[in-house]
Amino acid sequence: MRIVVLAGGIGGARFLRGLQQAVPEGTDITVIGNTGDDIHLFGLKVCPDLDTVMYTLGGGINEEQGWGRSEESFRVKEELAAYGVGPEWFGLGDRDFATHIVRTQMLAAGYPLSAVTEALCERWQPGVRLLPMSDDRVETHVAVETDGERKAVHFQEYWVRLRASVPALAVVPVGAEQAKPAPGVLEAIARADVILFPPSNPVVSIGTILAVPGIREAIADAGVPVVGLSPIIGDAPVRGMADKVLAAVGVESNAAAVAEHYGAGLLDGWLVDTVDEAAVARVEAEGIRCRAVPLLMTDLDASARMARAALELAEEVRA
């Protein structure tokens, strides 16, 4: 079986680890990673979502915080601060810096991000094929109002520095319209037996991937089950601040509204948490098959059960 998974950062990575446990070893899994929250820091290209997937599946993640490297130190960052060079709000550790240095060096040498990601994965052996959604630069900007003035900030600035403390007035994946899917992305979708949307952020993670022209269409046209898992449980995001950016695109913060946002043209199946049992009927009324199962990724086994439930729903849809 060939599985394609669209993934953001922490939620996507943890779901993928569960999926790996749920399927037979050697199952062909291609991950299409969000690059809309990539950022240039200190002249280095940082790809938070790709790295979170790579480190998580490769055994190098900081398990507690869900991103960054394990046993990390921050000497480079301290020194940069001593030079008065910021931003200080982005926590780049020494081990993490090495990844960005290698990536930046390879990009400067002319390799596309997809080739660089493949090279980095040679070390990490994540057990999946990790593809950036695009080799072209896409940067998610968030429109906010501060001190009575409306301005656009980089998604990372909104998320990490401002901690989504002000309303997101709009979310714009700058450059997405001109971006092309990275090599292998459309091919993987076309060859997939099932396509999964983990409980990643539907706006700034999955939504950004779908904003790259060709990807949404390829998924809708693939003719295979497309199953997603709700990142919203009981009207609140499981982690992160998904509700903030959902409001910006006019979507209510509940499990059914997110399914409707993806739409029946794209989504065949949708998993909501057991506390959202009531949403099942509303989602099914939209023509999307829906099941309620526990959706908290409290540990690897719980994530694996979620992955199994998603694959079972896919088979139900297929039959």
Place this chain on the structure above:
Amino acid sequence: MRIVVLAGGIGGARFLRGLQQAVPEGTDITVIGNTGDDIHLFGLKVCPDLDTVMYTLGGGINEEQGWGRSEESFRVKEELAAYGVGPEWFGLGDRDFATHIVRTQMLAAGYPLSAVTEALCERWQPGVRLLPMSDDRVETHVAVETDGERKAVHFQEYWVRLRASVPALAVVPVGAEQAKPAPGVLEAIARADVILFPPSNPVVSIGTILAVPGIREAIADAGVPVVGLSPIIGDAPVRGMADKVLAAVGVESNAAAVAEHYGAGLLDGWLVDTVDEAAVARVEAEGIRCRAVPLLMTDLDASARMARAALELAEEVRA
């Protein structure tokens, strides 16, 4: 009094620290630093000599080894090695990396090396004006023969990786002919009251600086005492492997030969070590005033005495 000092790395930096102790506080010292051994590592611009001067005078040097940062760690380098990315023979520490990251970021933003160096020195406050010899790229290459084949290697590869274990057949400051002195270099020389050559490498440090068109001429035409200190004591280099590169330019490894190599057209005074007393007559016969004094920079006071002796010889020459 305005003093201009041409400097390489460790020897130049330690002499400068002695000079600072020898002169009244606030004395105007401009250092013209060698950039011929600059190297791009991991996509970052590394300026070993400028940094050694900056760290030494700014209190951040690793005192034992004479280069690199104090209390250094090597986590980034370990990670780069885990990615299979080298070279491993160049010891870049985490704290040091920050300097190169800031420098590379500023260069990429369009600042010339001289402006970048000034910005870095705002943190380190070295107490001198530190100028790179040029904002243009100059890279010292060394011709060597390995396995019967003649090839050119970067100076750092010759010095650090090969440890000068094979003869240097030629030393070429690639790009020097097209380089222009950095802003402020010729002006500092023209306004100087005295110009000093510390016991730095006469070929790959001082020699490279003098290879930038305009600098040698400006020094010769400045009409002020130019005094140097021999880096060779008793026919052997005080530190490093200066003898290896002296042979490449056809200069004997002794204190008198180095003075002759600079020549009376450039040099007015020359200090040799007391063990080289016999060289004094030979140097003076060339028209260069020469004195024998202890030249081992065993500690700060010894370096300060050497600086005082150099300044005294300059006054003798002037009178």
